[in-house]
Amino acid sequence: MSSNFAPLQNDTFLKALLRQETDYTPLWLMRQAGRYLPEYRATRKGAGSFMSLAKNPGFATEVTLQPVDRYGLDAAILFSDILTVPDAMGLGLYFEEGEGPKFERPLKDEKDVLALQQPPAGSLQYVFDAVTQIRSALNGRVPLIGFAGSPWTLACYMVEGQGSREFHTVKKMLYQRPDLMHRILRTNADAVAAYLNAQIAAGAQAVMIFDSWGGALADGAYQEFSLKYMQDIVNQLQKEQDGRRIPSIVFTKGGGLWLEQIAAIGADAVGLDWTVNLGQARALVGDKVALQGNLDPAVLFAEPAQIRQQAIAALESYGQPAAGHGHVFNLGHGISQFTPPEAVSVLVETVHEHSRQMRQAGR
């Protein structure tokens, strides 16, 4: 597919992911299009449910652009949900007011697992349409990130039927019937790889795999049941589109202990949560991958002076930019719905200003 999209004006984010020199540290925020923004709540009110927003490319485009317009962030991310893929597999995604996502038909037993199939052709077209429409609407201002859930994280929801604190049901299957668990993960990995490649074909300029629940796994089980399948996906990803490299980011929340192994699966960048020391992480991964993260979203509940202090501390912890290294500033997890919108302005200004100053001082 040959692109008719406008040329990219701000490629700072893509350059940082590819460990190329940048004038400042680029910044975006996980879940940046969300309920903390009054303009999002207004659009959502008009659209109805979360999924009716996500399934309508017009609405998805509108809310994707809102935080980019308001804050001058360095990347946009597709407005969608990680559970679109198992929904398309027929599990019946639904949301109940005030609760997390649930599935009507979770994978309860061997019969359910053996019946699991790839999403039917066309079932995720609404996502790819949204990607193309958002990319067009961005008009080259900043790059668009596509994303998907990791095979393990999807499996958690597919087996539990909903979010969980302890993951009893899915872990019971993992330890009791590893063969069934591997079958689900194999199916998920192939589906996610195809899904991300279709997002790339539709206009996504970088892709991210969210492994929200990898950190719930034991050492050993993480490598076998989560990391391996993310590596399979990374191997299957289309690496270029329209002559431009499409960088990939993998993020296991709670995966700081496994950083060196995550950095070795072939992705361009690794996302970090706030428990990780950025400077130590950089020393560990060297020039193998860029790093993305890792401010505690709770910092955004503080006053401007503290937000500035914590943002500067994170930049200084990562340290001076250098050839072959790259840092994308982000939170260590999704932004809270209770965040005051002004707090994000303080963060964005601080990161942009201070990271420019660091580069000046380093010359």
Added chain:
Amino acid sequence: MSSNFAPLQNDTFLKALLRQETDYTPLWLMRQAGRYLPEYRATRKGAGSFMSLAKNPGFATEVTLQPVDRYGLDAAILFSDILTVPDAMGLGLYFEEGEGPKFERPLKDEKDVLALQQPPAGSLQYVFDAVTQIRSALNGRVPLIGFAGSPWTLACYMVEGQGSREFHTVKKMLYQRPDLMHRILRTNADAVAAYLNAQIAAGAQAVMIFDSWGGALADGAYQEFSLKYMQDIVNQLQKEQDGRRIPSIVFTKGGGLWLEQIAAIGADAVGLDWTVNLGQARALVGDKVALQGNLDPAVLFAEPAQIRQQAIAALESYGQPAAGHGHVFNLGHGISQFTPPEAVSVLVETVHEHSRQMRQAGR
């Protein structure tokens, strides 16, 4: 206080904590006296609420001994709750059916924090009475562990008023008013140190500090707001009783990234959750501390063959015993109420047998 307790018959647990040679790897389970045991549920039915069990030394003794009787574990742990200390400070601990613990009077503002006081004399006597009664009832079979929550973990409940997923309220205070947070933590640390020393005086033969929520903190914040205060407690602990060393264990759930720092605060042992690789952890801490952990409690949902395999894998991951090293087998978190009691028998037998075999093979 001079002891009239029976001489200790099985000191394998204490020896492992002090990194002395043992014939096998000792084993106990966090939350081993609990709802997964039918005999516990029977006692609980007679006693009424959780706290009426914990506050009655007779009942507390009965349930503390149940898992020791059933499984031949190598240590008993006081049946109590980490929130007894803030309850004694006047915050009003209560439990609602099917929900976690809550406080009637959480610390909402500066006024509440400034009014916080040490527990009144005698307010925790029921705990020390239980310790003495349990120690007597054990009659020297295995050592008795006393315990408390960490200052930070107590503060989470004291400020949030209940458990939390994101810890917005307490983290907001931490980032916005670190002075208030330090005041709470200072008060908690002094109270916990006095509380653990009183448990030691009453008969506890080892003590453990549970930092259940330290892993929610950012790198940097963890060291300042959790680890520092655990170190203060360890410094204040009575190190000997009746001529015998009283070992201390610190456990931060989700603290694997900070293992070297935790190992340096002066405790005898560090608890590990299942995300940590035991062999790597041992290499990191060397002969500085013993290690306790770290099987995923979900393994106990599997069939006997898998339980055996996973328990052996954990023992082999820790590796051959050696001078100056010590391993206490445990779960990486509390045992689930849904665990089949027979699963624990398989685990105990496997750990005892296989660890003896490893020592034979190593000679």
